[in-house]
Every structure is written in C-alpha cells, then in structure tokens.
Amino acid sequence: MPSATAPIRPAPPxxxxxxxxxxxxxxGTQRLLRSMGFACVCELPLASGRRADLVALGGEGTxxxxxxxxxxxxxxxxxxxxDYRLHCDRLFFATAPHVPATIFPEDAGLIxxxxxxxxxxxxxxxxxLHATTRKHMTLAFARAxxxxxxxxxxxxxxxxxx
Numbered sequence: 001m002p003s004a005t006a007p008i009r010p011a012p013p014x015x016x017x018x019x020x021x022x023x024x025x026x027x028g029t030q031r032l033l034r035s036m037g038f039a040c041v042c043e044l045p046l047a048s049g050r051r052a053d054l055v056a057l058g059g060e061g062t063x064x065x066x067x068x069x070x071x072x073x074x075x076x077x078x079x080x081x082x083d084y085r086l087h088c089d090r091l092f093f094a095t096a097p098h099v100p101a102t103i104f105p106e107d108a109g110l111i112x113x114x115x116x117x118x119x120x121x122x123x124x125x126x127x128x129l130h131a132t133t134r135k136h137m138t139l140a141f142a143r144a145x146x147x148x149x150x151x152x153x154x155x156x157x158x159x160x161x162x
Contacts, residue, residue: 021070021096026054028113029066029094032120038064041144046087047136050080054094055087055141063129063137066092066111075103087137090124 018026030040038056045051054066065088069075075093085091092109095101101121104110109124129137151157 018068019070022053022068024115025068025070025094025096025113025118027115028118029054029068029111031116032111032113032118033064033066038062039145041141041148044140044144046084046140048083048086050083052084052087055137057138057141061134061138062090063088063134063141064090064092064124066094067108069093069095069099069104071096071099072103075099081108085127087129087133089129090126092124094118 026042030042033040033054033056038058040054040056042054043051044055052065053068056064056066058064065084067078067081067084069078075095081091081093090109092111093104094111094113095104097112097114101110101112106122107125109120110122111118111120113119
C-alpha cells in the first residue's frame with residue numbers, strides 16, 4: 001500500500017493514439033516548458049473542435065500550443081496545424097531528434113525532444129490572443145487540469161472515466 005504522504009504524479013492521458021515516440025517527445029517538451037515557467041496540459045480540446053497536443057500556460061497568462069510530430073509522415077499528413085494559431089500566443093512544433101528540423105515551417109517555433117529533455121531550436125513568432133479567446137483558453141486549461149487531478153484522487157468516482 002502506498003504511503004499516505006507519497007506525492008501523486010499525474011500522467012498525461014494516454015488514449016492509444018500516441019506513439020511511444022510522441023509520448024517521449026511530449027514528456028521531454030513538458031520538462032523544458034516547466035523549466036521556462038509554464039504549466040502544461042496534454043490533449044486539450046479547443047473551441048474549434050480540434051485537440052491540441054500540448055497547451056502551456058505561463059504565469060502571466062501567455063498561452064502556447066505545441067504540436068507534436070513524431071515523423072516526417074506525421075507532419076506531411078497534417079494540414080490542420082495552422083488552425084491552432086487562433087488559440088495561442090505562440091505556436092511550436094516538437095519533434096524527435098531523428099526527424100529533420102528543416103521540414104518544419106519557419107513561421108512556427110521548433111523544439112527537439114526525447115523522453116528526458118528538450119531544446120528550443122527556434123522561437124515562435126508572437127501573435128497575441130484576443131482577450132475573449134485568452135479567457136476561454138485559460139478556463140479550458142484550468143478545468144481540464146482540475147478534472148484530471150480530481151480523477152486521480154477519485155479514479156472510481158461518479159464522474160470518472162474509470
């Protein structure tokens with residue numbers, strides 16, 4: 001039985017769509033973003049109906065979205081990523097070290113990561129959110145984070161997925 005004082009470590013939601021590479025890139029990227037003062041939520045549904053791989057929220061309310069691409073094919077097959085700009089102040093791609101950095105669009109930031117760490121190769125241009133969109137994103141982030149923590153504390157509760 002775990003100790004009552006053992007810290008709970010929330011894991012990103014795994015729904016079977018993410019490859020092992022994508023999960024490793026997400027973990028390393030989250031470590032980098034945390035070191036930069038951001039909190040992260042994985043797989044956050046957006047008002048547009050899309051789902052962002054990572055949303056990072058800075059202490060001053062800055063919203064970044066990170067789209068994870070685990071291969072060349074993954075990037076080439078995705079035509080929806082420009083839509084994410086409507087929901088963030090900065091848009092980044094995060095990828096694994098084996099994926100060539102040259103294939104990523106220049107008008108987005110670029111992070112290279114593995115399961116342990118990440119490096120910011122290119123910063124993203126800023127396009128500040130409208131106040132209404134910022135409020136919506138901040139509330140969506142807060143609700144998702146709180147509900148995930150609640151489900152960890154009560155995994156078999158009335159409103160849990162389990």
